[in-house]
Amino acid sequence: NAGVTQTPKFRILKIGQSMTLQCTQDMNHNYMYWYRQDPGMGLKLIYYSVGAGITDKGEVPNGYNVSRSTTEDFPLRLELAAPSQTSVYFCASSYKQGAAEAFFGQGTRLTVV
Amino acid sequence: QQQVKQSPQSLIVQKGGISIINCAYENTAFDYFPWYQQFPGKGPALLIAIRPDVSEKKEGRFTISFNKSAKQFSLHIMDSQPGDSATYFCAAKRHDMRFGAGTRLTVKP
Structure with missing residues (x-):
């Protein structure tokens, strides 16, 4: 069972770049x-x-966007990356x-x- | 506004001792109170959880005590072992799930 899969595991971004963190789950949650x-x-x-x-927004939504077009996938988009967004990101279902x-x-x- | 407050921030216990971690919550709409265990470099994993209609739940060496009127709950780890050394998070869940700040537990042999 794969469970919740996040990609990538590691990433270095330059200030101002954008990226999408991928999250997919196979539990039909x-x-x-x-x-x-x-x-x-x-x-x-x-x-x-x-x-x-x-x-819906949580506690710290500023600087991020999400979409949920399917049950399985929930990508997180960072636009205009800033040093304050240096962190470990966890997806859960x-x-x-x-x-x-x-x-x-x-x-x-x-x-x- | 921090909806879940956890203490202590860190805890050192001798092997065989009792570890106690406390949490308090604000929003009475929460209806599920899990505890998560996290080892370095890993995602949190569910340890034990309780619903607000129960005052205590025990699973092996781990016990949750829940006080609905005080909006507080606690985790007790009996006979603490070095393998229990990890970071523990309390959480409160309904539609969303909010976490406490975590307690870094060290069990000395």
Whole structure:
């Protein structure tokens, strides 16, 4: 079982560049999430989606965009990368709201220089 | 606004001791309270979780205590082992899922 797959695992961006972090899940989960984790810090919710075609902002959405055209995929777009976006990004998915385990990908380590 | 507050930030326990991590939440709409364990370089993995209609849940050496009126919950790790050394996150979930800041646990042999 693949679970939640994130690509790439590592990436270095120059200031002002753009990129898309890919996330796909094969568990037919409706709910998907994007988090960022700064060194020694907790996970901050960037965006989440409750199903295909529906997305909503989390705690720290500025500088990011998402789309959810299929149940499986939930890409995160960074436009005009800034050093403050240097972080580890985690994608997660869950079958439903509330009492359902959220499964995480292995993360994407992004450095903006 | 931090919706989930976690303490302590770090914890050092001797092997065989009890590790206790505390969390408090703001939003009463949350209806699922998981604890995640994270090892360096890995994504978080679910350890144990509780629903607000239950005051305690035990799975092996791990116990969650939940106080709905105080909007607080805690993780107890009994007989802590060096292999338990990791970062632990509490979370609160409904439509979205919010995390505490994490507790870095070190269990000394």
